[in-house]
Amino acid sequence: MAGVPQLSTxxxxxxxxxxxxxxxxxxxxxxNGFKRQRVGFASVLADKAGPAAKGRVEGKVSTDFTQGALxxxxxxxxVALEGEGFFVVETPQGIxxxxxxTFRVNSNGQIVDTRNRPVAGEGGPITLPPFANPETxxxxxxxxxxxxxxxxxxxRIMGYKDLSLLTRFGxxxxxxxPAAEPVPAPPVRVHQGHREASNVNLIEEMVGMIATTRxxxxxxxxxSTRGESQxxxxxxxxx
Amino acid sequence: xxxxxxxxATGMTAQELIVETIxxxxxxxxxxxxxxxxxxxxxxxYVKLSEPGSPGAGGVAxxxxxxxxxGVRPASTLKIFTQGELENTKRELDVAIEGDGLFEVTTGNxxxxxxxxxxxxxxxxxxxxxxxxxxxxxxxxxxxxTRQVSIAADGTISAFVGGSNTPQPxxxxxxxxxxxxxxxxxxxxxxxxxxxxxxxxxxxxxGADGYGRLLQRFREQSNVNMVYELxxxxxxxxxxxxxxxxxxxxxxxxxxxxxxxx
Numbered sequence: 001m002a003g004v005p006q007l008s009t010x011x012x013x014x015x016x017x018x019x020x021x022x023x024x025x026x027x028x029x030x031x032n033g034f035k036r037q038r039v040g041f042a043s044v045l046a047d048k049a050g051p052a053a054k055g056r057v058e059g060k061v062s063t064d065f066t067q068g069a070l071x072x073x074x075x076x077x078x079v080a081l082e083g084e085g086f087f088v089v090e091t092p093q094g095i096x097x098x099x100x101x102t103f104r105v106n107s108n109g110q111i112v113d114t115r116n117r118p119v120a121g122e123g124g125p126i127t128l129p130p131f132a133n134p135e136t137x138x139x140x141x142x143x144x145x146x147x148x149x150x151x152x153x154x155x156r157i158m159g160y161k162d163l164s165l166l167t168r169f170g171x172x173x174x175x176x177x178p179a180a181e182p183v184p185a186p187p188v189r190v191h192q193g194h195r196e197a198s199n200v201n202l203i204e205e206m207v208g209m210i211a212t213t214r215x216x217x218x219x220x221x222x223x224s225t226r227g228e229s230q231x232x233x234x235x236x237x238x239x
Numbered sequence: 240x241x242x243x244x245x246x247x248a249t250g251m252t253a254q255e256l257i258v259e260t261i262x263x264x265x266x267x268x269x270x271x272x273x274x275x276x277x278x279x280x281x282x283x284x285y286v287k288l289s290e291p292g293s294p295g296a297g298g299v300a301x302x303x304x305x306x307x308x309x310g311v312r313p314a315s316t317l318k319i320f321t322q323g324e325l326e327n328t329k330r331e332l333d334v335a336i337e338g339d340g341l342f343e344v345t346t347g348n349x350x351x352x353x354x355x356x357x358x359x360x361x362x363x364x365x366x367x368x369x370x371x372x373x374x375x376x377x378x379x380x381x382x383x384x385t386r387q388v389s390i391a392a393d394g395t396i397s398a399f400v401g402g403s404n405t406p407q408p409x410x411x412x413x414x415x416x417x418x419x420x421x422x423x424x425x426x427x428x429x430x431x432x433x434x435x436x437x438x439x440x441x442x443x444x445x446g447a448d449g450y451g452r453l454l455q456r457f458r459e460q461s462n463v464n465m466v467y468e469l470x471x472x473x474x475x476x477x478x479x480x481x482x483x484x485x486x487x488x489x490x491x492x493x494x495x496x497x498x499x500x501x
Contacts, residue, residue: 016241017307019492023243023485024282024308027250029478030257031280031311061305075319102279104317105419107438114279114314116436131416131441133339133449135320168306170284171314202481213488217495224499 009223014039015216021061022209025200033100033172034198036064036205065163068099068199070191076137077103077111080194085159085186086174088120089113095120097158097166097174099196105134111145115171119155121145126153139192159186242286242309243489249310250482253280256313257475264463271370272323272355272429273461275468279314318421323355323462325454331388332359332367335459338451340414341431343442344373351376352430353415353423353440358458371428379410390455394445414450415440 018039028034040060070080079101081087086097096117103119106112109128111119118125128137132147139145143155158176160166165180176182260278267273285306325335334357336342341353354369362368367379379396381388386399394412399405417423422436433440446452 016243016492017305019489020243020246020307023246023250023482023489024310026478026482026485027246027253027310028280028282028308029250029481030253030475031282034282037306037308061307073319074321100279100281102317104421107418107422107436109418114281128418131418131449133416134419134421135322135339168282168285168308170308171281202477206481206484209485209488213492216492220495220499 012216012219012223015212015219017061019209019212019216022205022212025205026202026209029198029200029202031100031172031198032102032195033068033098034200035066035068035099036198036200037061037168038064062164063166063168064199066199068196070194071197072193073195074193075102076135076139076192077105078193078195079103079139079155080191080196081157081188082191083186083188084163084183085157085188087113088156088158089117089173090120090125091117094175096169097176098172100172101190102195121153122156123153126155128152139190141189141191143190155190157186157188157190159183159188241489241493242307244486246308246310247482247485247489249283249312250485251479253278253311253313254475254479254482258472258479260316261468261472261475265465265468268461268463268465270356270429270461271358272459273463274318274320274323274355275461275463276316276318276425278316280311281314283309283312285309318423318425319462320420321462323459325457326460327456328458329456330358331390331456332361333357333456333458334359334390334412335454335457336414336445336451337454339420339449340416340443340445340451341420341440342369343376343413343415343440344369344430345376345378346373346430350432352426352432354429354431355459356429357453369429371430373430375412377410377413379412381409382407390453392446392452392454394453412445412453413442414445415442416450417441 021037021039025036081099086099087101089096089098102114103111105128106116111126113119126145128147137145137147143157144151145153145155160176161181161183165177166174169175256278260276264275285308287306325337336355336357341355342357344352344354346352356369358370359367360370361381365380367375367381382400384401388398390396396409396412397406398409400407417440418438419436422434423431424434426432443450
Protein backbone atom coordinates (compact mmCIF):
# COMPACT_ATOMS: atom_id res chain seq x y z
CA MET A 1 0.00 0.00 0.00
CA ALA A 2 2.86 2.37 0.76
CA GLY A 3 4.01 1.99 -2.86
CA VAL A 4 1.91 4.72 -4.42
CA PRO A 5 3.16 7.79 -2.48
CA GLN A 6 6.71 6.45 -2.72
CA LEU A 7 6.36 6.08 -6.47
CA SER A 8 4.88 9.54 -6.80
CA THR A 9 7.60 11.27 -4.79
CA UNK A 10 10.25 9.59 -6.94
CA UNK A 11 8.39 10.72 -10.00
CA UNK A 12 8.27 14.28 -8.69
CA UNK A 13 11.95 14.23 -7.81
CA UNK A 14 12.71 13.18 -11.38
CA UNK A 15 10.51 15.88 -12.87
CA UNK A 16 12.23 18.50 -10.71
CA UNK A 17 15.59 17.39 -12.13
CA UNK A 18 14.18 17.50 -15.62
CA UNK A 19 12.97 21.03 -15.04
CA UNK A 20 16.42 22.03 -13.81
CA UNK A 21 17.98 20.64 -16.97
CA UNK A 22 15.54 22.62 -19.11
CA UNK A 23 16.33 25.80 -17.15
CA UNK A 24 20.06 25.17 -17.72
CA UNK A 25 19.53 24.69 -21.46
CA UNK A 26 17.49 27.90 -21.64
CA UNK A 27 20.15 29.84 -19.72
CA UNK A 28 22.71 28.76 -22.32
CA UNK A 29 20.77 29.65 -25.43
CA UNK A 30 23.43 32.28 -26.28
CA UNK A 31 26.52 30.27 -25.27
CA ASN A 32 28.71 29.52 -28.28
CA GLY A 33 29.35 25.82 -28.83
CA PHE A 34 26.95 24.80 -26.06
CA LYS A 35 25.40 21.35 -26.35
CA ARG A 36 22.01 20.84 -24.71
CA GLN A 37 21.38 18.21 -22.06
CA ARG A 38 18.46 15.84 -22.16
CA VAL A 39 16.95 13.58 -19.51
CA GLY A 40 15.68 10.08 -19.99
CA PHE A 41 13.90 8.11 -17.27
CA ALA A 42 13.76 4.38 -16.76
CA SER A 43 11.87 2.62 -14.01
CA VAL A 44 13.81 0.18 -11.92
CA LEU A 45 12.77 -3.43 -12.31
CA ALA A 46 11.87 -4.51 -8.79
CA ASP A 47 12.48 -8.19 -9.32
CA LYS A 48 16.07 -7.64 -10.44
CA ALA A 49 17.17 -4.89 -8.10
CA GLY A 50 15.40 -6.26 -5.03
CA PRO A 51 12.23 -5.12 -3.28
CA ALA A 52 13.91 -2.04 -1.76
CA ALA A 53 14.25 -0.49 -5.18
CA LYS A 54 10.58 -0.84 -5.99
CA GLY A 55 9.17 2.23 -7.64
CA ARG A 56 12.57 3.89 -8.05
CA VAL A 57 12.97 5.84 -11.21
CA GLU A 58 16.48 6.20 -12.59
CA GLY A 59 17.19 9.45 -14.33
CA LYS A 60 19.82 9.63 -17.03
CA VAL A 61 21.18 12.90 -18.33
CA SER A 62 22.98 12.78 -21.61
CA THR A 63 24.38 15.40 -23.92
CA ASP A 64 22.71 16.05 -27.23
CA PHE A 65 25.68 16.53 -29.59
CA THR A 66 23.68 17.64 -32.64
CA GLN A 67 25.24 20.39 -34.74
CA GLY A 68 24.51 23.98 -33.72
CA ALA A 69 23.82 26.60 -36.38
CA LEU A 70 26.88 28.26 -37.91
CA UNK A 71 26.67 32.03 -37.51
CA UNK A 72 28.81 34.20 -39.75
CA UNK A 73 30.91 36.74 -37.82
CA UNK A 74 33.73 37.47 -40.30
CA UNK A 75 36.17 37.55 -37.40
CA UNK A 76 39.23 35.59 -38.59
CA UNK A 77 39.82 33.88 -35.23
CA UNK A 78 36.23 32.67 -34.93
CA VAL A 79 36.23 29.09 -36.14
CA ALA A 80 33.34 26.66 -36.07
CA LEU A 81 33.30 22.92 -36.60
CA GLU A 82 30.86 21.18 -38.87
CA GLY A 83 30.62 17.48 -38.05
CA GLU A 84 31.58 15.35 -35.07
CA GLY A 85 34.81 16.57 -33.55
CA PHE A 86 36.25 18.92 -30.94
CA PHE A 87 38.92 21.58 -30.63
CA VAL A 88 41.57 20.65 -28.09
CA VAL A 89 42.68 23.05 -25.36
CA GLU A 90 45.77 22.49 -23.23
CA THR A 91 45.39 22.94 -19.47
CA PRO A 92 47.63 22.04 -16.54
CA GLN A 93 45.11 19.24 -15.80
CA GLY A 94 45.49 17.75 -19.28
CA ILE A 95 43.61 18.28 -22.48
CA UNK A 96 40.06 19.55 -22.60
CA UNK A 97 37.69 19.36 -25.56
CA UNK A 98 35.46 22.20 -26.69
CA UNK A 99 33.18 23.18 -29.52
CA UNK A 100 33.61 26.88 -28.76
CA UNK A 101 36.07 28.15 -31.36
CA THR A 102 36.02 31.86 -30.52
CA PHE A 103 39.77 32.14 -30.26
CA ARG A 104 42.09 35.09 -29.76
CA VAL A 105 45.81 35.66 -29.39
CA ASN A 106 47.58 36.32 -26.12
CA SER A 107 50.40 38.81 -25.60
CA ASN A 108 52.92 36.17 -26.82
CA GLY A 109 51.06 35.76 -30.09
CA GLN A 110 49.79 32.29 -29.18
CA ILE A 111 46.28 31.27 -30.23
CA VAL A 112 44.25 30.86 -27.02
CA ASP A 113 40.63 30.23 -26.07
CA THR A 114 38.29 32.57 -24.14
CA ARG A 115 40.00 31.58 -20.89
CA ASN A 116 43.53 32.25 -22.17
CA ARG A 117 44.45 28.57 -22.44
CA PRO A 118 46.54 27.61 -25.47
CA VAL A 119 44.64 25.92 -28.29
CA ALA A 120 46.42 22.72 -29.32
CA GLY A 121 47.82 22.35 -32.81
CA GLU A 122 49.05 19.09 -34.33
CA GLY A 123 52.56 20.02 -33.13
CA GLY A 124 51.84 21.96 -29.95
CA PRO A 125 50.31 25.43 -29.53
CA ILE A 126 50.19 27.65 -32.59
CA THR A 127 52.08 30.94 -32.38
CA LEU A 128 51.67 33.75 -34.88
CA PRO A 129 54.86 35.32 -36.24
CA PRO A 130 55.82 38.49 -34.31
CA PHE A 131 53.31 41.28 -34.93
CA ALA A 132 51.41 39.39 -37.59
CA ASN A 133 48.01 41.00 -37.84
CA PRO A 134 45.47 38.60 -36.28
CA GLU A 135 42.95 39.98 -38.78
CA THR A 136 44.86 38.42 -41.69
CA UNK A 137 45.16 34.89 -40.30
CA UNK A 138 43.78 32.27 -42.66
CA UNK A 139 42.32 29.00 -41.40
CA UNK A 140 41.55 26.39 -44.06
CA UNK A 141 38.71 23.87 -43.88
CA UNK A 142 41.16 21.17 -42.73
CA UNK A 143 42.31 23.37 -39.83
CA UNK A 144 45.59 24.57 -41.36
CA UNK A 145 46.44 28.00 -39.95
CA UNK A 146 48.48 30.35 -42.09
CA UNK A 147 49.73 33.87 -41.54
CA UNK A 148 51.04 35.99 -44.38
CA UNK A 149 50.56 33.11 -46.83
CA UNK A 150 52.73 30.69 -44.84
CA UNK A 151 51.36 27.70 -42.96
CA UNK A 152 52.25 27.99 -39.25
CA UNK A 153 50.36 25.02 -37.85
CA UNK A 154 47.22 22.98 -37.93
CA UNK A 155 44.46 22.95 -35.33
CA ARG A 156 44.21 19.64 -33.51
CA ILE A 157 40.72 18.22 -33.83
CA MET A 158 39.67 15.09 -31.98
CA GLY A 159 36.66 12.85 -32.43
CA TYR A 160 35.43 9.88 -30.42
CA LYS A 161 33.49 6.76 -31.37
CA ASP A 162 31.29 6.86 -28.29
CA LEU A 163 30.39 10.43 -27.37
CA SER A 164 28.55 9.26 -24.25
CA LEU A 165 31.99 8.76 -22.65
CA LEU A 166 32.58 12.52 -22.56
CA THR A 167 31.95 14.34 -19.28
CA ARG A 168 31.02 18.01 -19.05
CA PHE A 169 33.10 20.33 -16.90
CA GLY A 170 31.42 23.70 -17.31
CA UNK A 171 32.99 26.59 -19.25
CA UNK A 172 32.18 24.65 -22.42
CA UNK A 173 34.73 21.96 -21.56
CA UNK A 174 34.37 18.26 -22.16
CA UNK A 175 36.77 15.61 -20.91
CA UNK A 176 37.04 12.20 -22.52
CA UNK A 177 37.04 9.06 -20.41
CA PRO A 178 40.35 7.15 -20.76
CA ALA A 179 38.30 4.28 -22.20
CA ALA A 180 36.92 6.46 -25.01
CA GLU A 181 38.31 5.39 -28.35
CA PRO A 182 39.44 8.29 -30.56
CA VAL A 183 38.52 8.40 -34.24
CA PRO A 184 41.78 8.82 -36.24
CA ALA A 185 40.51 11.40 -38.74
CA PRO A 186 37.24 12.91 -37.56
CA PRO A 187 35.00 13.89 -40.49
CA VAL A 188 34.85 17.60 -39.74
CA ARG A 189 35.15 20.80 -41.70
CA VAL A 190 36.55 23.94 -40.11
CA HIS A 191 34.72 27.14 -41.02
CA GLN A 192 36.69 30.33 -40.52
CA GLY A 193 34.78 33.51 -39.64
CA HIS A 194 31.91 31.54 -38.11
CA ARG A 195 30.75 30.62 -34.62
CA GLU A 196 28.75 27.59 -33.72
CA ALA A 197 25.64 28.77 -31.91
CA SER A 198 24.19 26.85 -28.99
CA ASN A 199 22.08 23.89 -30.18
CA VAL A 200 19.30 24.79 -27.74
CA ASN A 201 15.99 25.22 -29.52
CA LEU A 202 13.80 27.64 -27.56
CA ILE A 203 10.51 26.15 -28.78
CA GLU A 204 11.54 22.59 -28.00
CA GLU A 205 12.61 23.59 -24.47
CA MET A 206 9.39 25.54 -23.90
CA VAL A 207 7.30 22.53 -24.89
CA GLY A 208 9.38 20.36 -22.55
CA MET A 209 8.91 22.92 -19.79
CA ILE A 210 5.09 22.98 -20.17
CA ALA A 211 4.93 19.18 -20.22
CA THR A 212 7.15 18.90 -17.12
CA THR A 213 5.08 21.44 -15.17
CA ARG A 214 1.83 19.68 -16.00
CA UNK A 215 3.23 16.24 -15.17
CA UNK A 216 4.51 17.62 -11.90
CA UNK A 217 1.01 18.91 -11.06
CA UNK A 218 -0.47 15.53 -11.95
CA UNK A 219 2.07 13.77 -9.74
CA UNK A 220 1.18 15.95 -6.77
CA UNK A 221 -2.50 15.37 -7.48
CA UNK A 222 -1.87 11.62 -7.26
CA UNK A 223 -0.32 12.08 -3.83
CA SER A 224 -3.17 14.23 -2.52
CA THR A 225 -5.82 11.87 -3.96
CA ARG A 226 -4.10 9.01 -2.21
CA GLY A 227 -4.22 10.93 1.06
CA GLU A 228 -7.92 11.68 0.62
CA SER A 229 -8.80 8.07 -0.05
CA GLN A 230 -6.90 6.98 3.04
CA UNK A 231 -8.89 9.53 5.05
CA UNK A 232 -12.21 8.21 3.73
CA UNK A 233 -11.20 4.64 4.58
CA UNK A 234 -10.45 5.82 8.10
CA UNK A 235 -13.82 7.58 8.30
CA UNK A 236 -15.62 4.38 7.26
CA UNK A 237 -13.71 2.37 9.82
CA UNK A 238 -14.37 4.87 12.62
CA UNK A 239 -18.11 5.19 12.04
CA UNK B 240 16.14 23.17 -3.21
CA UNK B 241 14.73 24.39 -6.47
CA UNK B 242 17.91 25.13 -8.43
CA UNK B 243 15.99 25.78 -11.63
CA UNK B 244 14.99 29.24 -10.43
CA UNK B 245 18.55 30.47 -9.95
CA UNK B 246 19.63 28.74 -13.18
CA UNK B 247 16.99 30.64 -15.14
CA ALA B 248 18.04 33.84 -13.36
CA THR B 249 21.63 33.45 -14.67
CA GLY B 250 20.08 33.11 -18.14
CA MET B 251 18.19 36.39 -17.70
CA THR B 252 21.33 38.19 -16.48
CA ALA B 253 23.22 36.90 -19.52
CA GLN B 254 20.61 38.23 -21.93
CA GLU B 255 20.60 41.57 -20.08
CA LEU B 256 24.35 41.81 -20.62
CA ILE B 257 23.91 41.13 -24.34
CA VAL B 258 21.29 43.90 -24.56
CA GLU B 259 23.62 46.32 -22.72
CA THR B 260 26.47 45.55 -25.10
CA ILE B 261 24.23 45.94 -28.15
CA UNK B 262 22.91 49.23 -26.77
CA UNK B 263 26.48 50.52 -26.40
CA UNK B 264 27.37 49.38 -29.93
CA UNK B 265 24.27 51.06 -31.37
CA UNK B 266 24.87 54.25 -29.38
CA UNK B 267 28.37 54.44 -30.87
CA UNK B 268 27.29 53.80 -34.44
CA UNK B 269 28.44 57.26 -35.47
CA UNK B 270 31.54 57.37 -33.27
CA UNK B 271 34.66 57.74 -35.38
CA UNK B 272 36.95 54.73 -35.17
CA UNK B 273 34.68 52.83 -32.73
CA UNK B 274 35.08 49.06 -32.61
CA UNK B 275 32.07 46.98 -31.65
CA UNK B 276 32.14 44.61 -28.67
CA UNK B 277 30.64 41.21 -28.24
CA UNK B 278 29.99 39.17 -25.08
CA UNK B 279 31.02 35.55 -24.78
CA UNK B 280 29.34 33.12 -22.44
CA UNK B 281 30.25 29.83 -20.87
CA UNK B 282 28.10 27.24 -19.17
CA UNK B 283 28.49 27.05 -15.40
CA UNK B 284 29.79 24.04 -13.53
CA TYR B 285 27.82 20.81 -13.41
CA VAL B 286 26.53 19.28 -10.21
CA LYS B 287 27.10 15.54 -10.26
CA LEU B 288 24.14 13.80 -8.66
CA SER B 289 25.61 10.41 -9.48
CA GLU B 290 28.97 9.50 -11.01
CA PRO B 291 29.13 7.60 -14.27
CA GLY B 292 29.53 3.91 -13.51
CA SER B 293 27.55 3.96 -10.27
CA PRO B 294 25.11 1.04 -9.88
CA GLY B 295 21.93 1.86 -11.73
CA ALA B 296 18.75 0.23 -12.95
CA GLY B 297 18.74 -3.55 -12.58
CA GLY B 298 22.09 -3.51 -10.80
CA VAL B 299 23.95 -2.69 -14.03
CA ALA B 300 26.53 0.08 -13.85
CA UNK B 301 25.02 3.20 -15.41
CA UNK B 302 26.91 4.30 -18.49
CA UNK B 303 26.12 7.94 -17.74
CA UNK B 304 26.23 9.91 -14.57
CA UNK B 305 23.56 12.40 -13.63
CA UNK B 306 25.02 15.85 -14.08
CA UNK B 307 22.81 18.89 -13.91
CA UNK B 308 24.17 22.23 -14.99
CA UNK B 309 23.70 25.41 -13.05
CA GLY B 310 23.32 28.05 -15.73
CA VAL B 311 25.55 30.45 -17.61
CA ARG B 312 28.18 33.07 -16.86
CA PRO B 313 29.70 35.83 -18.95
CA ALA B 314 33.26 34.91 -19.94
CA SER B 315 34.52 38.10 -21.56
CA THR B 316 33.68 40.97 -23.82
CA LEU B 317 35.65 40.96 -27.00
CA LYS B 318 36.46 43.97 -29.17
CA ILE B 319 36.09 43.19 -32.84
CA PHE B 320 38.87 44.97 -34.74
CA THR B 321 37.50 44.73 -38.26
CA GLN B 322 37.99 47.72 -40.55
CA GLY B 323 35.24 50.35 -40.45
CA GLU B 324 34.05 52.02 -43.62
CA LEU B 325 36.10 54.99 -44.80
CA GLU B 326 34.21 58.17 -45.39
CA ASN B 327 35.58 61.03 -47.46
CA THR B 328 35.17 64.21 -45.42
CA LYS B 329 37.38 66.55 -47.54
CA ARG B 330 38.72 67.95 -44.24
CA GLU B 331 42.49 68.11 -44.48
CA LEU B 332 43.19 67.09 -40.86
CA ASP B 333 40.99 63.96 -41.01
CA VAL B 334 43.25 60.93 -41.25
CA ALA B 335 41.98 57.36 -41.40
CA ILE B 336 44.00 54.18 -40.95
CA GLU B 337 43.41 51.57 -43.59
CA GLY B 338 44.66 48.32 -42.09
CA ASP B 339 46.31 47.52 -38.80
CA GLY B 340 47.53 50.09 -36.28
CA LEU B 341 46.54 52.81 -33.85
CA PHE B 342 47.52 56.43 -33.33
CA GLU B 343 49.49 57.03 -30.16
CA VAL B 344 48.40 60.02 -28.07
CA THR B 345 49.49 61.60 -24.81
CA THR B 346 46.71 62.59 -22.46
CA GLY B 347 46.63 65.73 -20.28
CA ASN B 348 48.21 63.83 -17.35
CA UNK B 349 51.03 62.47 -19.45
CA UNK B 350 49.73 58.92 -20.02
CA UNK B 351 50.14 57.13 -23.32
CA UNK B 352 46.91 55.97 -24.94
CA UNK B 353 45.91 54.67 -28.35
CA UNK B 354 43.06 55.51 -30.70
CA UNK B 355 41.70 54.83 -34.20
CA UNK B 356 40.05 58.25 -34.23
CA UNK B 357 42.17 60.37 -36.60
CA UNK B 358 39.98 63.43 -36.76
CA UNK B 359 42.71 65.87 -35.71
CA UNK B 360 42.63 69.53 -34.77
CA UNK B 361 45.24 72.15 -33.98
CA UNK B 362 45.33 73.39 -30.40
CA UNK B 363 46.30 76.84 -29.09
CA UNK B 364 50.02 75.87 -29.09
CA UNK B 365 49.85 74.77 -32.73
CA UNK B 366 50.14 71.06 -31.91
CA UNK B 367 48.12 68.34 -33.63
CA UNK B 368 45.53 66.96 -31.14
CA UNK B 369 42.54 64.58 -31.25
CA UNK B 370 38.95 65.82 -31.05
CA UNK B 371 39.10 65.48 -27.25
CA UNK B 372 42.38 67.46 -27.06
CA UNK B 373 44.93 64.67 -26.51
CA UNK B 374 48.27 65.41 -28.18
CA UNK B 375 49.40 63.15 -31.01
CA UNK B 376 52.68 61.44 -30.16
CA UNK B 377 55.37 62.05 -31.45
CA UNK B 378 53.98 65.56 -31.43
CA UNK B 379 53.64 67.55 -34.63
CA UNK B 380 53.47 71.34 -34.69
CA UNK B 381 51.59 73.23 -37.35
CA UNK B 382 53.27 76.62 -37.91
CA UNK B 383 51.20 79.79 -37.99
CA UNK B 384 50.19 80.92 -41.47
CA THR B 385 49.89 77.39 -42.86
CA ARG B 386 47.89 77.35 -46.08
CA GLN B 387 47.65 73.65 -46.76
CA VAL B 388 48.70 70.48 -44.94
CA SER B 389 49.35 67.27 -46.80
CA ILE B 390 49.71 63.89 -45.16
CA ALA B 391 51.12 61.05 -47.23
CA ALA B 392 50.16 57.36 -46.97
CA ASP B 393 53.44 56.70 -45.14
CA GLY B 394 52.66 59.35 -42.51
CA THR B 395 55.01 62.12 -43.63
CA ILE B 396 53.32 65.42 -43.06
CA SER B 397 54.22 68.64 -44.81
CA ALA B 398 52.69 72.09 -45.23
CA PHE B 399 52.75 75.12 -47.44
CA VAL B 400 53.45 78.01 -45.09
CA GLY B 401 52.88 81.71 -45.86
CA GLY B 402 53.65 82.66 -49.43
CA SER B 403 56.15 79.85 -50.00
CA ASN B 404 55.56 77.47 -52.90
CA THR B 405 57.77 74.70 -51.56
CA PRO B 406 56.28 72.35 -48.98
CA GLN B 407 57.91 72.45 -45.56
CA PRO B 408 58.28 69.05 -43.83
CA UNK B 409 56.62 69.03 -40.40
CA UNK B 410 57.28 65.51 -39.18
CA UNK B 411 56.14 61.95 -39.34
CA UNK B 412 53.00 60.29 -38.00
CA UNK B 413 53.76 56.80 -36.65
CA UNK B 414 51.40 53.96 -35.86
CA UNK B 415 51.39 51.52 -32.95
CA UNK B 416 50.50 47.86 -33.15
CA UNK B 417 49.74 45.22 -30.54
CA UNK B 418 50.10 41.48 -30.67
CA UNK B 419 46.59 41.17 -29.25
CA UNK B 420 44.61 44.37 -29.92
CA UNK B 421 41.46 42.73 -28.47
CA UNK B 422 43.23 42.80 -25.11
CA UNK B 423 43.33 46.62 -24.99
CA UNK B 424 41.06 48.15 -22.39
CA UNK B 425 38.54 50.81 -23.39
CA UNK B 426 38.88 54.04 -21.46
CA UNK B 427 36.04 55.97 -23.02
CA UNK B 428 36.55 59.06 -25.22
CA UNK B 429 37.77 56.76 -28.05
CA UNK B 430 40.91 55.91 -26.08
CA UNK B 431 42.40 52.46 -25.56
CA UNK B 432 44.93 51.63 -22.85
CA UNK B 433 47.54 48.87 -23.09
CA UNK B 434 47.14 45.94 -20.67
CA UNK B 435 49.08 42.80 -19.84
CA UNK B 436 46.88 40.87 -22.25
CA UNK B 437 47.47 43.22 -25.17
CA UNK B 438 51.26 43.15 -24.87
CA UNK B 439 53.41 46.22 -25.42
CA UNK B 440 53.14 48.47 -28.44
CA UNK B 441 55.47 48.29 -31.40
CA UNK B 442 55.66 51.50 -33.41
CA UNK B 443 56.42 51.82 -37.07
CA UNK B 444 55.94 53.69 -40.30
CA UNK B 445 52.48 53.52 -41.87
CA GLY B 446 52.33 51.35 -44.97
CA ALA B 447 55.46 49.33 -44.09
CA ASP B 448 55.86 45.92 -42.38
CA GLY B 449 52.15 45.24 -42.09
CA TYR B 450 51.24 48.64 -40.62
CA GLY B 451 48.14 50.16 -42.17
CA ARG B 452 48.44 53.11 -44.52
CA LEU B 453 47.07 56.57 -43.84
CA LEU B 454 44.40 58.26 -45.90
CA GLN B 455 44.13 62.01 -45.63
CA ARG B 456 40.65 63.60 -45.81
CA PHE B 457 39.03 60.34 -44.69
CA ARG B 458 37.43 59.26 -41.44
CA GLU B 459 36.93 55.69 -40.30
CA GLN B 460 33.32 55.02 -39.42
CA SER B 461 32.48 52.65 -36.57
CA ASN B 462 32.32 48.99 -37.56
CA VAL B 463 28.84 48.61 -36.05
CA ASN B 464 26.37 47.04 -38.45
CA MET B 465 22.87 48.14 -37.50
CA VAL B 466 21.06 45.17 -39.05
CA TYR B 467 23.30 42.70 -37.26
CA GLU B 468 22.88 44.47 -33.92
CA LEU B 469 19.10 44.67 -34.26
CA UNK B 470 18.79 40.99 -35.10
CA UNK B 471 20.90 40.15 -32.03
CA UNK B 472 18.71 42.47 -29.97
CA UNK B 473 15.53 40.65 -31.00
CA UNK B 474 17.08 37.25 -30.23
CA UNK B 475 18.29 38.45 -26.84
CA UNK B 476 14.87 39.84 -25.98
CA UNK B 477 13.12 36.57 -26.84
CA UNK B 478 15.65 34.52 -24.90
CA UNK B 479 15.16 36.82 -21.92
CA UNK B 480 11.42 36.24 -22.13
CA UNK B 481 11.85 32.47 -22.27
CA UNK B 482 14.14 32.45 -19.26
CA UNK B 483 11.65 34.53 -17.29
CA UNK B 484 8.98 32.02 -18.35
CA UNK B 485 11.09 29.29 -16.77
CA UNK B 486 11.11 31.22 -13.50
CA UNK B 487 7.35 31.63 -13.64
CA UNK B 488 6.83 27.94 -14.42
CA UNK B 489 9.13 26.98 -11.54
CA UNK B 490 7.17 29.26 -9.26
CA UNK B 491 3.92 27.60 -10.34
CA UNK B 492 5.38 24.19 -9.59
CA UNK B 493 6.36 25.31 -6.10
CA UNK B 494 2.93 26.83 -5.50
CA UNK B 495 1.27 23.57 -6.61
CA UNK B 496 3.43 21.77 -4.06
CA UNK B 497 2.42 24.31 -1.42
CA UNK B 498 -1.27 23.79 -2.11
CA UNK B 499 -0.76 20.11 -1.35
CA UNK B 500 0.10 20.93 2.24
CA UNK B 501 -2.95 23.08 2.90
